[in-house]
C-alpha cells in the first residue's frame with residue numbers, strides 16, 4: 535500500500551488548492567491500474583485538524599520533545615504521525631499577501647525542528663500553490679525551501695492561478711510524477727540547497743554537548759559520519775510497502 539498524505543492550508547469551502555489536490559487524486563486513480571500496489575489518500579485541511587501555533591519556547595529543538603504534542607492539547611501528534619508514515623507528502627497553500635496561509639505557517643512552525651534533522655529524508659513530495667494573480671512564486675519558493683529542509687525529494691511545484699489554472703493536463707502530469715516517485719527503484723538524491731544545509735548544520739551541531747537533542751539525533755543516525763546528505767540518504771533502509 536502506498537500512502538499519500540496531503541495537507542491543504544485553506545479553510546475555504548470552495549478551495550482551489552483542495553480542488554487541485556482532488557484532481558490529482560482522480561488522475562492517479564486512473565493510472566493506478568499500471569501498478570500492483572494500492573494507493574490510499576488522506577487529505578486534511580485546518581478544519582479537520584486543530585494545530586496550535588508554536589508556543590515560542592523552541593524547547594523542541596534542544597530537547598526533541600514538542601511539549602504541546604506531549605500534552606495532547608491539539609492534533610499535532612496525529613498530523614505528525616500521518617506525515618511520518620506517508621510515502622508521499624503534498625503541502626498545498628493558498629497565497630495570502632504573497633505569503634503562505636496562516637494555517638500553513640503554523641504547521642511549518644510546528645514542524646520546523648524536524649528540519650534541523652532532515653527528519654523526512656528521502657520521502658518524496660510536492661508543493662502546491664493557489665493564488666488569484668500574484669505573489670505565488672514567492673509562496674512556491676517558501677514551500678520548496680521548507681520541504682527541502684525536511685529532507686524531502688521534491689517533484690516540481692504545482693501552481694493553480696487564474697492565469698495558469700490547474701486543470702486536467704496539469705493534474706495528469708502531477709499524478710505521473712507521484713506515481714514515478716512512488717514506484718522508483720532509483721536512489722533518492724538531494725539537491726544542491728539540501729547539501730549546503732547539511733554541510734552547515736553538520737559543522738554547527740558537531741560542536742554541541744551530548745545533552746542536545748539535535749546532537750543526539752545526528753549521532754544516533756550516524757549523520758556526522760556522512761560526508762554528504764546523499765551518503766546519508768543512501769544509508770537509510772528501503773521502505774517496505
Ligand SMILES: Cc1cc2nc3c(=O)[nH]c(=O)nc-3n(C[C@H](O)[C@H](O)[C@H](O)COP(=O)(O)O)c2cc1C
Pocket residue numbers: 544545546548549550551552627628629630631632633664665666667668669670
Ligand atoms: C487574505 C487573503 C489574501 C490574499 N492574497 C493574495 C495575494 O497576495 N495574491 C494573490 O494572487 N491572491 C491572493 N488571494 C487570493 C487567494 O490566493 C486565492 O483566492 C486562492 O485561490 C486561495 O486558495 P484557496 O482557493 O485554496 O482558498 C488572497 C486571498 C485571501 C483570502
